[in-house]
Amino acid sequence: MSSAATSRTPESASRSTSQSAPRSDSRSAPRSGSRSAPRTTAQVAAVTTPPPTPPGPSATAPSAPAARRPAVDWRIRFAVLSLIWGFSFLLIKVGTQAYAPLQVTLGRMVFGTAVLAAVLAVRRERMPRGARTWGHLAVAAFLLNALPFTLFAYAELTIPSTLAGICNATTPLWGMVLSIVALSEDRPTRRRVAGLGIGFAGVLTVLGAWQGFSGQDPAGTAMALVASLSYAVGWVYVRRTLAGTGNSNLAMAGSQLLLGTVQLAVVTPLFTTFPTSFPVLPLLSVLALGALGTGLAFLLQYGLVAEVGPTTATLVTYFIPVIATAAGVMVLGEHLTWNTPVGALVVLVGAALTQSRRRSAGRGTVTARGGADSGKVTPGTNPARQDTARTDMTPQDAAHQDVTPQDAARPAERVTTGACQ
Helix, strand or coil, X not given: CHHHHHCCXXXXXXXXXXXXXXXXXXXXXXXXXXXXXXXXXXXXXXXXXCCCCCCCHHHCCCCCCCCCCCCCXXXXXXXXXXXXXXXXXXXXHHHCCCCCHHHHHHHHHHHHHHHHHXXXXXXXXXXXXXXXXXXXXXXXXXXXXXXXXXXXXXXXXXXXXXXXXHHHCCHHHHHHHHHHHHCCCCCCCHHHHHHHHHHHHHHHHHHCHHHCHHHCCHHHHHHHHXXXXXXXXXXXXXXXXXXXXXXXXXXXXXXXXXXXXXXXXXXXXXXCCCCCCXXXXXXXXXXXXXXXXXXXXXXXXXXXXXXXXXXXXXXXXXXXXXXXHHHHHHCCCCCCCCHHHHHHHHHHXXXXXXXXXXXXCCCCCECCXXXXXCCCCCCCCCHHHCCCCCCCCCHHHHHCCCECXXXXXXXXXXXXCCCCC
């Protein structure tokens, strides 16, 4: 029988092996009542080969969805945001050539609100709840949207758009003053106080104070400066009243713009008459001012802060006066004297000093710019990305008027609503 087995073909030998395998296994394992070859082969394979390596995350469905990388590089979005906000002053100037300042502001708010409302609907964001929250949002909408937008529109009836853009950059200087006067827990450093003085010296340089303010209209200039002051006051208010609401920046910004739109919708008919004509260029300027300068700009800024952090995102502010000045001179043909760009540079240097960061002793992390939460890290946040709440605005705030209460209330999620001039 052994000789017969020796003369078998490989195929028959293979069959013999598969038939004999159950008999050899049955000696050491209970009988299962089945002698199928596939099952026995699997048992042999399990003994003779190691178990396969579990597949990695790439081979199976991910346990947690990874954050999608934006299709457009953040540097491109940064440049677009700078251009949008830099050209906003030009758009106001063009809009007021055919429409009353209140109408320009109302149109801006309507189109900006429409953009954010559409995004809120797509994302199914929940609006804030509670009468108290909505009451504070109404005050914030007045201080941070309705009032400053209107003042800038009226100011540009008599002053060039370049000057309006530079006045807008004084917001952190006003915020610094308010932080000293209104907030006893905010102790400014010598550097920040020096920045305050340098910044206001830059304002006087822009205005040409040594030569009778270079022929600039005092009333228009005052309105532009009061508009910037209004932003700083608004920041103090939202910091004290809307901290920790638990709502998203998008929902708070949309609600704030909605309330501002309602306020202007009530006031505008009382002080203006309905336009008899709708010139295309001014109408497109108002549309762009709202849809781009208020709606899209907020979304761009929100994405930049989320991707690269507030420190990098705030650098957009330093480009805005430059772009506003270039746009006014090149597009509108506004006259530019040497003291305007020099003074603007001094203002930005002063604003940067008022927002200079300090390293907290013994902490090793960069903390607030002199705010009440200096040296503290909010639980559940990334210390490297934290930017504590404060009233003395960052340079970013100087250029953006649609400031959400969430920005002042949430240290680690500070985002301005990109609605700036």
